[in-house]
Amino acid sequence: MSLEDKICRLIRENPRYAGILERAVKVEESRLGDQYFLGWEWHEVRAWPAELMKLVREGIVDITYKSRRYTHYKLVDREAVKRALKRCGLT
Numbered sequence: 001m002s003l004e005d006k007i008c009r010l011i012r013e014n015p016r017y018a019g020i021l022e023r024a025v026k027v028e029e030s031r032l033g034d035q036y037f038l039g040w041e042w043h044e045v046r047a048w049p050a051e052l053m054k055l056v057r058e059g060i061v062d063i064t065y066k067s068r069r070y071t072h073y074k075l076v077d078r079e080a081v082k083r084a085l086k087r088c089g090l091t
Contacts, residue, residue, distance in 0.1 A: 003077055006058050007084035017055070018088070020047040021081050024061070028078055039064040039072030 001009075011018045023045040031037040042049050052073055055061035060081070065072040075081050 003060065003080045004084040004087060007060060007081060008088045010054075010058060010060075011084075011088050017051070018085065020045050020051065020055075021060075021075075022085060024073070024075055025078055025081055025085075028075060039074040041070065041072060
């Protein structure tokens with residue numbers, strides 16, 4: 001199953017993931033030139049950490065930095081996420 005297929009399946013199961021992924025794309029694209037960008041945090045995409053862990057388990061999101069206080073995430077393939085959102089008719 002391709003990454004795009006996984007994303008569409010996940011969105012069909014729970015449409016809330018569409019908004020989370022759209023916000024993640026927006027945050028990442030707004031920080032493209034920032035060489036110190038570690039990734040986004042849960043509150044930037046308005047998602048509970050448990051929801052993000054499902055995205056990590058599915059291979060859609062990676063944890064890029066973790067400390068006692070912070071966890072930062074990035075999309076594994078931002079372009080694939082954008083294509084999947086478009087294919088599912090959400091953008």
